[in-house]
Amino acid sequence: MSERVLSILADSFFRILIPGLTVTIPLTVISFALALVIAIVVALIQYAKVRVLKDIARFYVWVIRGTPLLVQLFVVFYGLPNIGILIDPFPAAVIVFAINEGAYCAETIRAGLEAVPYGQMEAGECIGMSYMQIMRRILLPQALRISFPTLANSVISMTKDTSLAANITVTEMFMATQRIVARTYEPLALYIEVGIIYLIFCTVLTRLQRYGEKKLGRYRI
Amino acid sequence: MILSISDVHKSFGGTEVLKGISLEVGKGDVVALLGPSGSGKTTLLRCMNFLESAGRGVMEFSGERYDMSSMTKRDAAAVRRRTGFVFQNFNLFRNKSALENVTEGLIVVRHMPKKEAVEKAEATLEKVGMKDWARHYPSELSGGQQQRVAIARAIASDPEIVYFDEPTSALDPELADEVLSVMRMLAEEGMTMVVVTHAMDFARNVSRHVVFMEGGTVVETGRTEAFFSSPREERTRAFLRLEDHR
Numbered sequence: 001m002s003e004r005v006l007s008i009l010a011d012s013f014f015r016i017l018i019p020g021l022t023v024t025i026p027l028t029v030i031s032f033a034l035a036l037v038i039a040i041v042v043a044l045i046q047y048a049k050v051r052v053l054k055d056i057a058r059f060y061v062w063v064i065r066g067t068p069l070l071v072q073l074f075v076v077f078y079g080l081p082n083i084g085i086l087i088d089p090f091p092a093a094v095i096v097f098a099i100n101e102g103a104y105c106a107e108t109i110r111a112g113l114e115a116v117p118y119g120q121m122e123a124g125e126c127i128g129m130s131y132m133q134i135m136r137r138i139l140l141p142q143a144l145r146i147s148f149p150t151l152a153n154s155v156i157s158m159t160k161d162t163s164l165a166a167n168i169t170v171t172e173m174f175m176a177t178q179r180i181v182a183r184t185y186e187p188l189a190l191y192i193e194v195g196i197i198y199l200i201f202c203t204v205l206t207r208l209q210r211y212g213e214k215k216l217g218r219y220r221i
Numbered sequence: 222m223i224l225s226i227s228d229v230h231k232s233f234g235g236t237e238v239l240k241g242i243s244l245e246v247g248k249g250d251v252v253a254l255l256g257p258s259g260s261g262k263t264t265l266l267r268c269m270n271f272l273e274s275a276g277r278g279v280m281e282f283s284g285e286r287y288d289m290s291s292m293t294k295r296d297a298a299a300v301r302r303r304t305g306f307v308f309q310n311f312n313l314f315r316n317k318s319a320l321e322n323v324t325e326g327l328i329v330v331r332h333m334p335k336k337e338a339v340e341k342a343e344a345t346l347e348k349v350g351m352k353d354w355a356r357h358y359p360s361e362l363s364g365g366q367q368q369r370v371a372i373a374r375a376i377a378s379d380p381e382i383v384y385f386d387e388p389t390s391a392l393d394p395e396l397a398d399e400v401l402s403v404m405r406m407l408a409e410e411g412m413t414m415v416v417v418t419h420a421m422d423f424a425r426n427v428s429r430h431v432v433f434m435e436g437g438t439v440v441e442t443g444r445t446e447a448f449f450s451s452p453r454e455e456r457t458r459a460f461l462r463l464e465d466h467r
Contacts, residue, residue: 119312122272127326127374128302130294137329141316219316219358 005189012180016173016194020201023172027090027162031097032155038102043109043143044135057106064103070164072096077168093165101158108150112143145216152209156202163198173197222281223248223413224269224382229278229289231261231268238264239275240437246382249411253418253428253445257460261437262417263309266386269415270306271297283381302330305375305383310391311367313359319346319370320355323377331378345373349403365396369403376407383407385416389423401427421464425449433457 045057064072077092087095116139124134144151166175177194181187224246231239238261246252254262267273269280271292278289282300313322323342327333333341346352349369359367368388375383385404389397401423408414408427418424424431424445431448433441433456441454452458 117312119308119310120314123306123308123312123314123374125272125297126270126301126304126306127378128298128330129326130298133329137325138314138316145316219360 005186008180008184008186009189009193012177012184012190012193013197015180016176016197019171019176020173020197023090023170024159024162024201027093027097027165027170027172028155028159031094031162032101032158034094034098035101035105035154035158036151038098039105039109040140042102042106043113044140046106046110047113048131061103061106064100065107069096069100069161070167072100073164073168089165089168089170092168093162093170097158097162097165101154105147105151105154108147108154109143112145112147113139115146116142145219148213148216149209152205152212156205156209159201159205160198222246223250223283225281226269226289227279229265229268230276231264231273232276238437239268242278242434242437242439244432244439244442246413246415249413250430251408251412251414251416251428252430252432253416253424254432254434255418255424255460256434256440260434262434263386265434266384266415266417270301270304270384272306302378303381305378305380307368307371307375307383307385307388309387311359311364311371313367313371313374315359318356318358319351319362319373322359322370323374326374326378342373342377345377346370348406349373350399363396364392365399368392368396368400372400372403372407376412382413382415385414385418387417387419389418389420433460435460 042057042060045053073093073096076087076096077089080087120138120142121134124138129137162172163174165172166178169175173194177190181190184190222245225244227243229239229242230237242261242265244252254266256262264273268275268278268289271289274292275289280287280289280300283303285300287296287300313319314325317325320339320342323345324335324338327338327341328335331338343352343355346355349372351366351369351373354362354366354370359370362370372383372388388404389400392400397420401420404414404416404423405427416423416428428445431441431443431445432439433448433454435456441448441452441457443453448457449461452461
């Protein structure tokens, strides 16, 4: 590798890493937190078989899982202005990622809820707890414990998917890299470099997952 | 009379599993519900705590009268707050320690201050011989230990009656004995209990009354000594002969 390429890589490392820390990670964290809220609500509606709402929940999961994330980003960012709804790039990305990930996580959490034996619910009923008390204190904690590895999987996957936000002008890591490539004409080295930074992020997440599983592992499901 | 039910019916699909059951339980009474598998005794117990909804039936409990076929959630919860239920497979909350399993109802349902609830729970766990295991999770306990914690959970709120649904059927004989001795102690303290069981020794030596069911009906009821020494019905005699041969 020439000295020129090495110095470009060294120069650009922090110029890629910083948008990674200030845009990619906040985008992932905020979107995933919102996705979890959506997912829990949607999963609870389906688990409890609430009339009408249950059908709306199914419809939501069906549409979101059946259309590409990139198309969803374009519809919200480039499409909605047509009907007068203008959203800035970052919030638009948060909305789309949250709604998209929410659909997948809803299925994960619903499966987790269904994996909790019904006897747990009956035991709660027998000591006089209300449905919501049992849900909040007994069923949901166990369902989230069961879902944890799959949810961690989703976070890792989503961290990489945030690179798609470059397409709607969010200056996250990948966009920052593209700009440097445009200036230096070193696509191979720079795209590998940003790939490695994603890999580092995901390695940290994998470690966090293992730590989390250990922490939660105190009680066996 | 603390509890009476009359004319309880229950069907699953087209099959009638309870064909008009009536029984009465006095304060401090220990009633053993006996019968072959499929006789409906577990279903009856579950109907009595509204885990199953009866198709028909009236319950009188502590002076209140309830239509068992149309219980509101509120009425069901009100009755359950004053009863305890022990399951065949324990059903301890898996995400909570033994202590938390017992404090849960005290804190969440009874709104007892945490400190008081912990003291009460520890005292109850001590009674069933599980105080040293208070911080352990259900997955760290043997079946017999889990069942004793489940009994502590059921009695911690001083219920007026406790239902046991085959409490030792999932346990090895040794572990069953430790659970049965806890139940015997409760009976001697005057706890009102209705026990679905296959443990004949327990029925014979601890219960005061026996209700023998078969095919969704009550075949025979009576005081325990009379039931075992001079059963009136031929079906009862056949059942007891079979049990003696086990």
